[in-house]
Every structure is written in C-alpha cells, then in structure tokens.
C-alpha cells in the first residue's frame with residue numbers, strides 16, 4: 001500500500017483540504033485536532049492506497065513548480081472609494097479587484113463569516129456577498145469545498161478572482177492541474193492563521209460576557225479611530241433584537257495572533273513566505289508608510305506585489321481606481337513587511353500557550369498573551385498603542401525617523 005497523507009509531518013500540513021477533495025474514494029476527512037486546527041484523517045476501511053492524497057499535497061514537492069519567474073514589481077496605494085476603503089483592512093485593493101471582476105461577468109472567491117461566525121470561503125458574483133468578504137478574519141478559513149465549483153466556472157470560460165492565503169492558492173492551482181487564463185490568484189500577505197477552535201472559544205466567551213449573539217468581529221476596524229493600531233477590534237452583538245458595539249481595550253485574541261502565539265505549526269515554516277511567489281498578485285499592509293505618508297496613514301495603505309504578467313494586466317485595469325498609487329523598489333516594499341521574505345518566528349511558548357488556553361478556558365488568555373516572556377516588548381508596544389493618542393504617536397514616530 002502506498003503512503004497516505006497521514007504520513008505527512010504535522011508541521012508541514014497547511015490544512016488546505018486538497019487531499020480530501022482529490023481522494024477518489026472520499027475517504028480523507030478533515031478533522032480538528034486538540035489545538036483546534038483541521039488535519040486529514042483517513043477512513044482506512046475505504047482507502048485503496050492510491051497515494052493521490054500525498055502526491056498532490058502542496059506541502060510535499062508538488063508545489064515547487066508553481067513559483068513565478070516574472071520580474072516582479074511593487075506598489076503602494078489607497079483606493080478612491082471611501083465606503084469600501086473604510087471596510088477594508090488595508091488600502092482596499094481587494095475591493096477594487098472584486099468589483100472589476102464582477103463588472104466583467106466573473107466570480108469572486110473569498111473569505112466570509114457564516115451566521116455562526118465560522119470563517120469559510122465562498123464563491124459569488126453578488127455585491128452583498130463581496131461586502132462580507134471585506135476585511136481580514138484572523139482565523140484559518142475553510143476553502144476546499146469551493147474548488148470544484150471554481151473549475152466548473154473556468155470550464156465555462158468565466159473569470160474567477162480567488163483571494164486567500166498563499167497555501168490556499170497553491171492548493172487550488174494543484175487541484176486545477178493546469179493554468180487558466182481567466183483565473184486570477186491574489187494572495188493576502190499572511191504571517192499565519194490562528195486556530196478555528198480558539199476562535200470559537202473566543203466567540204463563546206464574548207457571547208457569555210456580553211449576554212448577546214455575536215454578529216461580527218471586525219479586527220483592525222478603521223471606522224472609529226483610523227488605521228494603524230492593533231487595538232481596533234470592533235465587536236457587534238445582538239441582544240433582545242437590538243445591535244450593540246463593543247471596542248475592547250487591549251483585545252487579547254488579536255494580540256495573541258499578532259504576536260504569533262496561536263498560529264498553525266506550518267505557518268512558522270511557511271514555504272510560500274519568500275520573494276518568489278506562487279500567485280498573480282500579493283496584497284498586504286504597507287507598514288513602511290509611517291514617515292513618508294503620514295498624512296494618509298489614517299486611511300490604510302496597501303502594498304501590492306505584481307508577480308506575473310496576468311497579475312500585471314489585472315492590476316493595470318484597476319489602476320484608475322486609486323486616489324494614490326506609487327511605484328516602490330523591492331527594498332522599500334519588503335523592508336517593513338517580513339512576510340515577503342520569511343515566516344514568522346515561532347515563540348517558544350507557542351505549544352504551552354495554546355494547549356493551556358484550550359484546556360483551561362478562554363478567560364486566562366489576557367494574562368497569558370500580555371505576560372508571555374517572548375512577547376514582553378510587544379506588550380509595551382500594545383499598551384503604548386492603546387493609550388497614547390494617535391496624534392502624539394505620529395509625532396513621536398516622525399521624530400524617531
């Protein structure tokens with residue numbers, strides 16, 4: 001019998017679910033482990049040992065042929081449409097790309113929250129669904145159920161915009177097994193994905209403490225205080241038929257993600273976090289913008305990496321949707337965004353942190369996050385970000401430079 005996907009090292013598996021879609025016997029199930037991340041599990045009574053699950057896995061050498069050799073270019077920019085910009089996590093690039101694709105008869109695949117606040121990808125051409133895709137959901141999203149539907153649309157010669165993490169894009173491209181001229185793959189620059197199990201626990205904790213049903217969790221929401229600080233988690237909940245807002249100070253769930261304490265093991269050695277990319281476009285936060293663009297900093301600025309000719313054509317088609325767009329050298333683009341070149345460092349407390357929280361309950365998260373030895377410097381930055389007003393912070397930052 002050949003090796004199956006269960007032979008893969010746990011710290012290699014990205015949880016993309018491609019193995020479960022590829023299996024001709026439908027015997028690979030994606031099951032949450034004790035840390036709340038999904039891993040493949042084989043129903044050995046049905047498995048015929050064909051090995052397809054392992055041979056097409058993006059974590060094995062299968063993904064090596066996906067990297068582009070194109071001469072990459074970089075930009076930073078902010079979109080014109082203020083309504084979309086305010087709902088986006090960075091400069092709103094996703095919003096203009098999605099609008100362009102739909103206007104031209106295509107479909108967009110992106111991440112939304114379900115009514116139960118589970119992060120999943122959906123494929124749609126409806127404006128109301130695209131709006132749900134705006135903004136970063138800091139939890140691993142489920143994606144594999146969209147692959148077959150995407151293939152059907154591509155076979156009908158329809159345009160598809162797929163947006164997600166680089167590992168999800170690798171999985172989709174390996175599923176499709178050939179290049180499609182009408183498929184545009186846009187990756188969000190990602191330093192890692194937190195555990196869906198922990199996120200569920202966070203949601204339950206919020207519902208208990210707020211006494212209502214969580215309707216939305218908008219991380220890094222700009223609508224009240226602008227962009228930049230991480231202390232902008234906006235929670236919307238429903239109680240007795242009415243909607244309420246909550247803006248927690250020092251939100252521990254977000255900080256644990258930001259410090260890299262609760263990420264999937266494979267994220268600490270992400271094979272896609274390197275200058276060569278396996279996608280058409282890369283979009284992320286342009287953190288290099290503090291001093292140079294301080295007047296615009298409140299709006300959110302995107303960094304854009306153009307990785308293929310197809311990506312370049314798509315980007316050119318939306319370039320008139322920006323209120324501000326500037327060319328960047330590679331050095332300028334990557335200097336303050338590590339994920340262009342390498343993965344996040346694994347904090348030594350990572351395993352103990354997650355297992356403790358998941359075993360003992362969410363209420364200890366605040367203490368564990370802010371008093372973790374590795375993260376003590378970041379904790380000071382968080383306190384500074386939460387309590388020092390934006391105006392003063394901008395001044396200090398400019399003097400520092």
Ligand SMILES: Cc1cc2nc3c(=O)[nH]c(=O)nc-3n(C[C@H](O)[C@H](O)[C@H](O)COP(=O)(O)OP(=O)(O)OC[C@H]3O[C@@H](n4cnc5c(N)ncnc54)[C@H](O)[C@@H]3O)c2cc1C
Pocket residue numbers: 087088089090091092093094095109110111112119133134135136137138139140141163164165188189190191192193194283284285286302337339
């Ligand atoms: C888990 C995660 C980690 C990130 N880490 C970094 C980082 O370290 N550095 C950095 O510069 N940027 C990071 N980002 C990306 C950044 O936060 C913005 O999402 C990105 O810049 C796009 O912003 P936008 O304004 O163009 O559009 P937005 O409207 O903010 O982007 C929405 C897009 O994000 C996708 N998306 C949202 N949540 C998820 C998810 N859970 N999984 C997959 N796709 C998702 C949607 O499909 C949609 O395409 C991360 C995003 C996520 C979700």
